[in-house]
Amino acid sequence: MTTYIWVAVVVIAVVALAAVAYVVQQQKRRNHLRERFGPEYERIVADHDNRRDAEQELLDREQRHSELDIRPLPEESRETYANRWTEVQERFVDAPSFAVTEADQLVTAVMAERGYPTEDFEQRLSDLSVGHAATLDHYRTAHEISGRAAEKKASTEELRQAMVHYRALFEELLHETTRGR
Known part of the structure; x- marks a missing residue:
């Protein structure tokens, strides 16, 4: 074989190895993100035009x-x-809508004391998604019901569900002793 053929074979082998390394690295990153963000990973991927932007x-x-x-x-x-x-x-029995509003405020207060920014709901979701992906849908659902409750459009059962959803995140925020990283 001539020198040019050997050089071409080596170049092709290096390119193939680089391509394999790139694919493996992308898969490791994808697996890390799926593990870290749980169901939030799939939700973000569905919201974006392509997986790369979502990731x-x-x-x-x-x-x-x-x-x-x-x-x-x-x-x-x-x-x-x-x-x-x-x-x-306890207040839920007599004033379910008011109790849901208080639950939302209490979750926000715990977040603030833990160090999370709390000005914007979407940013709260984004920040919570990193360490609390498993309970993020609970928070979304509770917040949505709370919004309907403010407009007097939520049933007592929905308000009860909002309390359950708020409690899931509340308990996690309250008892977490690590930085969640």
Whole structure:
């Protein structure tokens, strides 16, 4: 074989190895994101025109989250919030719509004390998705019902479901002792 043929074979082999390495790296990234974001991964992919853009958004979320000062709650705060949650649940019997509003405010207060920005609901979802992907749909559903409750368009059963959904995220935020990273 001539030198040119050997060079061509080596170049083709290097290109093939680089392509395989690229595919493996992309698959590892995809698996990491699926594991980290759970059902949120598929929701974001469905919302974007292509998987690459969706995955970049999730990577951007991870980056933003890593820059936040997310911290566990002190024991005293956890006890205070747990007591407040009990009070909110007790109020549900007499004023379900008001209790749902209070539950939303309580979840937001816990988030704020943990270090999450709380100004914008969509940003809250984005920030929570990194460490709390498993309960994110609970939060979305509760928030949606809460919005309908404010317009007097939610049944008592829906309000009860909102409380259950809020409690899922509330418990996770309250008892998490790691940074979720």
